[in-house]
Amino acid sequence: MEVEDILRGFPEQIEEAVGLVKDVRIKGAVSNILICAIGGSGIGGDLLKDYLKKELKIPIIVNRDYSIPEFVDKNTLVFVVSYSGNTKETLSAYKEAESKKAKIIAITSNGKLSKICRNYVLVPGGIPPRFALAYLFFPMLIVLQKLRLIKNKNKDIKKVITVLKKFRPIKAKNLARSLYKKIPVIYASENYRAVVYRWKTQFNEDSKCFAIANVIPELDHNEIEAELNKNFEIVLIRDMKDSPEIKKQTNATKSIIGPINEIYVEGKGLLAKMFYAIYLGDYVSCYLALLNKKDPMKIKKIDKLKRKLK
Numbered sequence: 001m002e003v004e005d006i007l008r009g010f011p012e013q014i015e016e017a018v019g020l021v022k023d024v025r026i027k028g029a030v031s032n033i034l035i036c037a038i039g040g041s042g043i044g045g046d047l048l049k050d051y052l053k054k055e056l057k058i059p060i061i062v063n064r065d066y067s068i069p070e071f072v073d074k075n076t077l078v079f080v081v082s083y084s085g086n087t088k089e090t091l092s093a094y095k096e097a098e099s100k101k102a103k104i105i106a107i108t109s110n111g112k113l114s115k116i117c118r119n120y121v122l123v124p125g126g127i128p129p130r131f132a133l134a135y136l137f138f139p140m141l142i143v144l145q146k147l148r149l150i151k152n153k154n155k156d157i158k159k160v161i162t163v164l165k166k167f168r169p170i171k172a173k174n175l176a177r178s179l180y181k182k183i184p185v186i187y188a189s190e191n192y193r194a195v196v197y198r199w200k201t202q203f204n205e206d207s208k209c210f211a212i213a214n215v216i217p218e219l220d221h222n223e224i225e226a227e228l229n230k231n232f233e234i235v236l237i238r239d240m241k242d243s244p245e246i247k248k249q250t251n252a253t254k255s256i257i258g259p260i261n262e263i264y265v266e267g268k269g270l271l272a273k274m275f276y277a278i279y280l281g282d283y284v285s286c287y288l289a290l291l292n293k294k295d296p297m298k299i300k301k302i303d304k305l306k307r308k309l310k
């Protein structure tokens with residue numbers, strides 16, 4: 001499948017992903033949530049954390065390592081997410097979570113994970129993990145909804161699909177042109193921490209270039225001092241609904257850092273706006289890959305590294 005087909009199919013992948021969770025075999029109270037995943041499978045955990053920050057009463061930690069934190073116990077809900085099902089760090093974290101008798105739900109398309117974990121959501125395979133975000137994120141949201149840890153999200157999910165179906169790639173093409181031969185610097189407010197990190201990693205993996213991602217207010221206390229030159233191109237992602245303090249601070253930051261590409265997220269509600277920004281970034285990184293004469297689907301160095309670790 002071509003990358004354009006995968007990107008175009010993203011709204012339908014969300015519709016499909018929502019229906020993948022049938023029954024949730026988890027019993028007893030949940031006192032915290034751990035998401036064991038890395039790379040393209042890990043970003044869904046960050047997005048979940050940002051999106052549910054104002055609602056979920058228990059903490060979510062995203063764990064991108066071989067080992068897991070000491071607090072994990074039988075009351076921890078652990079999502080083990082690996083699209084391939086064969087990622088070493090994630091499989092090792094799974095084993096530790098199992099030894100601590102945590103409540104585990106895996107999300108995978110195949111591989112060892114589906115063989116060793118009894119409780120898993122099987123998602124469609126055949127695309128690069130980072131483009132399978134719909135299949136890796138929405139099942140976690142549905143599980144939390146089914147466990148009544150969060151309110152019903154059907155309306156928010158519909159708003160995501162609506163805004164993505166209206167998306168026109170021309171904006172992404174223009175932005176990719178301004179980023180050509182530059183180091184993209186992606187800024188947004190704290191609510192979009194996972195989103196800017198996704199932009200960075202998509203530039204790395206799809207466009208094969210370095211990129212910087214940071215958020216306001218944090219960057220105003222360090223990175224703002226770094227000297228910019230013609231090699232950098234800033235993209236500022238903004239939300240009309242940012243709080244008055246953040247709006248004021250973003251305007252002040254903008255006046256200090258100089259020329260930027262300013263983008264306002266579209267859609268209704270935080271989830272739709274996050275996914276609008278993700279979708280735009282995914283398109284931009286793929287268009288930039290084409291300008292860089294790189295194949296956005298291929299990740300030769302990651303594959304080589306994984307072979308060395310076998």
Ligand code: F6R
Binds near residue numbers: 039205
């Ligand atoms: C590949 C990608 C990578 C993988 C990562 C973990 O598209 O984005 O970052 O996601 O190497 O592999 P999985 O997702 O199979 O656990």
